[in-house]
Structures are given as structure tokens and as C-alpha cells.
Amino acid sequence: MSTIFSKIIAREIPAEIVYQDDQVTAFKDIHPIAPAHILIVPNREIATVNDVTPEDEQMLGHMFTVAKEIAQQMGITESGYRLLINCNQDAGQEVFHLHMHLLGGRKLGPMLARQD
Numbered sequence: 001m002s003t004i005f006s007k008i009i010a011r012e013i014p015a016e017i018v019y020q021d022d023q024v025t026a027f028k029d030i031h032p033i034a035p036a037h038i039l040i041v042p043n044r045e046i047a048t049v050n051d052v053t054p055e056d057e058q059m060l061g062h063m064f065t066v067a068k069e070i071a072q073q074m075g076i077t078e079s080g081y082r083l084l085i086n087c088n089q090d091a092g093q094e095v096f097h098l099h100m101h102l103l104g105g106r107k108l109g110p111m112l113a114r115q116d
Contacts, residue, residue, distance in 0.1 A: 003097035005041045018073075023059045024066055026102075035105025036074050036081065040066055046098040049087040067102050076104035082111075 008015040009025045018038060019026040029037040040063050046052060052060065064083070071077045081104030086093040 003045060003095055005095055005097040005099060006045055009043050019066055019070060023062050026066060026070055034103040036076055038070055038102040039099045040102060041097060041099040047096045048098060049085060063100050067100060070102060082108050
């Protein structure tokens with residue numbers, strides 16, 4: 001079954017794509033939580049980090065390179081940005097197609113609230 005991200009990659013549904021090559025696609029999140037909120041996804045469906053294989057290593061590294069390039073284009077490298085990958089429900093993964101969130105454009109605060 002194709003994910004919504006696969007449909008965006010194939011341009012079957014609209015999205016504001018900011019980068020695409022033969023390995024990854026990056027597009028603006030439709031519900032941004034920061035001024036800069038980009039999703040970077042592998043073009044091949046990988047459900048979660050738990051499904052990554054050694055053959056995916058080059059593509060995963062490429063995701064970080066693309067994130068850096070997009071952050072530079074958005075002018076947020078100096079002020080800072082966050083890269084986030086969720087894995088499964090308890091971590092907040094909503095679409096089961098591996099994806100990296102690039103967040104920035106304002107002070108983001110702590111990663112998680114402490115629970116005592």
C-alpha cells in the first residue's frame with residue numbers, strides 16, 4: 001500500500017517540493033510547527049527506522065547532506081535547526097514512511113519536557 005509520502009514523491013498529490021533527486025524528496029510540512037518545517041523522505045518506502053538495512057546507509061547519509069543544503073538555502077544554519085526522526089507510535093510517528101523533520105526559523109526550546 002502506497003503512503004501519502006509516496007504519492008507526493010510521484011507527484012500524484014500536490015505538495016510544495018523544495019528538493020528532489022533519485023534518492024530523496026523534501027517538501028514543506030502541511031502543518032508546520034516552526035517557521036521552517038521541511039520533511040525529507042527516502043523515495044523508496046521504508047516504514048520505520050527499524051526497517052533500515054545496511055543497503056540504506058548511503059541514502060540515509062544523503063538525507064543529512066540534503067538537510068544541510070536546505071537549511072543553508074533557508075538561511076537558518078547560523079541560528080540553528082533541529083533534525084528529528086520518530087520511530088513508531090510512542091515516538092509520535094504518524095506516517096509509516098521514514099522521514100526526517102527539519103525544523104528551524106525560531107528558538108525551538110528543549111527536546112522533551114521532563115516528567116518526574
